[in-house]
Amino acid sequence: MRKPKHAYHHGDLRQALVQQALVTIQEQGVEGLTLRQTGERLRVSRTALYRHFADKQALLAAVATEGFALFERALAEAWGDAAVPASRERFYRVGRAYVDFAQRHPSHYRVMFGRFVDNVAADPGLAGSADRAFGVLVTALEALQGVGLVRRHAPPELAVSVWACTHGLAMLLIDGQLSRPDLDAEAMVSSTLDRVWDFLTPR
Amino acid sequence: MRKPKHAYHHGDLRQALVQQALVTIQEQGVEGLTLRQTGERLRVSRTALYRHFADKQALLAAVATEGFALFERALAEAWGDAAVPASRERFYRVGRAYVDFAQRHPSHYRVMFGRFVDNVAADPGLAGSADRAFGVLVTALEALQGVGLVRRHAPPELAVSVWACTHGLAMLLIDGQLSRPDLDAEAMVSSTLDRVWDFLTPR
DNA sequence: AACCAGTGTTGACGTTGTCAACATGAGGCC
DNA sequence: GGCCTCATGTTGACAACGTCAACACTGGTT
Numbered sequence: 063m064r065k066p067k068h069a070y071h072h073g074d075l076r077q078a079l080v081q082q083a084l085v086t087i088q089e090q091g092v093e094g095l096t097l098r099q100t101g102e103r104l105r106v107s108r109t110a111l112y113r114h115f116a117d118k119q120a121l122l123a124a125v126a127t128e129g130f131a132l133f134e135r136a137l138a139e140a141w142g143d144a145a146v147p148a149s150r151e152r153f154y155r156v157g158r159a160y161v162d163f164a165q166r167h168p169s170h171y172r173v174m175f176g177r178f179v180d181n182v183a184a185d186p187g188l189a190g191s192a193d194r195a196f197g198v199l200v201t202a203l204e205a206l207q208g209v210g211l212v213r214r215h216a217p218p219e220l221a222v223s224v225w226a227c228t229h230g231l232a233m234l235l236i237d238g239q240l241s242r243p244d245l246d247a248e249a250m251v252s253s254t255l256d257r258v259w260d261f262l263t264p265r
Numbered sequence: 266m267r268k269p270k271h272a273y274h275h276g277d278l279r280q281a282l283v284q285q286a287l288v289t290i291q292e293q294g295v296e297g298l299t300l301r302q303t304g305e306r307l308r309v310s311r312t313a314l315y316r317h318f319a320d321k322q323a324l325l326a327a328v329a330t331e332g333f334a335l336f337e338r339a340l341a342e343a344w345g346d347a348a349v350p351a352s353r354e355r356f357y358r359v360g361r362a363y364v365d366f367a368q369r370h371p372s373h374y375r376v377m378f379g380r381f382v383d384n385v386a387a388d389p390g391l392a393g394s395a396d397r398a399f400g401v402l403v404t405a406l407e408a409l410q411g412v413g414l415v416r417r418h419a420p421p422e423l424a425v426s427v428w429a430c431t432h433g434l435a436m437l438l439i440d441g442q443l444s445r446p447d448l449d450a451e452a453m454v455s456s457t458l459d460r461v462w463d464f465l466t467p468r
Numbered sequence: 469a470a471c472c473a474g475t476g477t478t479g480a481c482g483t484t485g486t487c488a489a490c491a492t493g494a495g496g497c498c
Numbered sequence: 499g500g501c502c503t504c505a506t507g508t509t510g511a512c513a514a515c516g517t518c519a520a521c522a523c524t525g526g527t528t
Contacts, residue, residue: 299514299515300515300516301514301515301516302515311516311517312516315518320516
C-alpha cells in the first residue's frame with residue numbers, strides 16, 4: 063500500500079473534503095453538513111468520499127483530529143519556549159489562545175468537543191491529539207509550580223479544573239449564551255481568566 | 266388498521282411526546298431522535314406530533330424548557346430557604362446540585378445547552394427559564410457577599426465565571442472526557458468546586 | 469340533529485446516508 | 499508497446515427521514 067504522492071483524478075480529495083466540510087460547518091453548523099452537498103461543491107460525485115472515509119462519522123473524526131492538531135499548536139505557541147522562565151503572562155497567553163481558538167474556529171471546536179464523534183477514545187489518532195493538547199496545559203502548570211507561581215497540587219487535577227473553566231467559558235461564548243446586552247463578552251473572558259489565576263496562585 | 270377506538274385521542278400526547286423524546290435521546294443521543302420512531306413508540310402515526318409542535322425544533326425546545334424548569338427547581342432547592350444564613354455549605358450544595366443534574370439528566374442538559382435549539386432567545390418561555398436558573402446563582406452569590414464570604418465583585422460577572430467553570434465541568438463529565446483510568450471523576454468534581462470557592466472568597 | 473374545532477391518519481415528495489455494481493486511470497510487469 | 503491490477507471515482511438504487519396536503523374521526527356546542 064504505497065501512498066500515491068501524486069494527484070489522481072482529484073488532487074488530494076481527502077484533504078479537500080475535510081476543508082470543505084469545515085467551510086460548510088462554518089456556514090450551516092454541524093447539523094447542516096451533508097455528504098452529498100460536500101461532494102457537489104468539490105465537483106465530485108456524492109459517493110466519492112467513501113474511498114477516503116468509512117462514513118460521515120469518519121469524516122467528522124478527521125475534522126476533529128485536524129482541529130486538535132491546530133489546537134495543540136496554538137496552545138504550545140502561546141506558551142512559548144520552554145527555556146523562557148514561566149510567568150503569569152505566559153499562562154495568560156495560553157488561556158487567551160484557548161478561548162481565541164474556540165472563537166476563531168468554532169466549527170473545529172464544536173466537532174472536537176461536541177460529542178459528534180462517537181467514540182473519541184476508539185480513534186487512536188484522535189485520542190492522541192487530544193492528550194497532547196491537554197499535555198501542554200499540564201506542562202505549563204508544572205513549570206509554573208517550579209517557579210512558585212502556582213500552588214503545589216497534583217498537576218493533572220489542577221489542569222482538569224483549569225480546563226473545565228476554560229472549556230465552559232469557550233462553550234458559552236461560541237453558543238452565544240454570553241452575548242446578552244448586559245454582558246460584555248470580552249470582560250467575561252478576562253475576568254474569568256483572572257479567577258482561574260486566583261485559584262492557581264498559592265494563598 | 267383498526268385501532269382501539271378509545272385510544273384515538275391520546276390522553277396527553279404533548280407531554281407523552283416530550284417524555285418519549287427524552288427516553289430516545291437517553292438511548293441514542295440527540296442525533297438519534299427521530300419523529301417517526303417517536304410516534305411509533307407511542308402507537309401514534311408519524312405526523313401526529315404536528316398537532317402539538319410546529320416541527321422537530323419545537324419538540325426539542327419543549328424538552329429544553331422542561332429541562333430548565335427542573336434545573337431551576339433543583340438549584341433553588343439546593344440553595345434552600347432565603348431565611349437561612351448564607352454559608353459555604355449552602356453554596357457547595359448548589360454546585361453539587363448543578364453537576365448532579367447534568368449527570369442524572371444528561372439528555373435534558375445536552376438539549377438545554379447543546380445549541381440544538383436554534384434561537385434560544387426567540388422562544389420567550391425558554392429564555393425565561395434559562396434566566397431564572399441563572400438568577401438562582403446570582404442570588405446565592407449576593408447573599409454570600411452579604412455575610413462577607415464572597416469578595417465584592419459585580420455578581421453577574423462572578424456568576425458568569427462560576428457558571429463557566431461548572432458548565433465546563435458538567436460538559437466534560439457527561440461527554441465522558443474525564444472518564445479515564447488515571448482520573449477519578451468524583452475527585453475532579455470536589456476539587457474543581459474547591460477551586461471555585463477559592464476564587465470566590467476574599468483574599 | 470347539525471356543526472365545528474381539535475386531534476389523528478394516510479399519501480406523497482424531496483433529501484439524506486449508504487451499499488452494490490460498474491467505469492476509469494496510473495504505474496508496474498512482460 | 500500491451501496488459502494487469504488496484505486505487506479511485508460514478509451511477510443506480512433503497513430505506514429512512516422531516517414535512518406538507520388532504521382526509522377522517524371525536525367530543526362538545528348550538
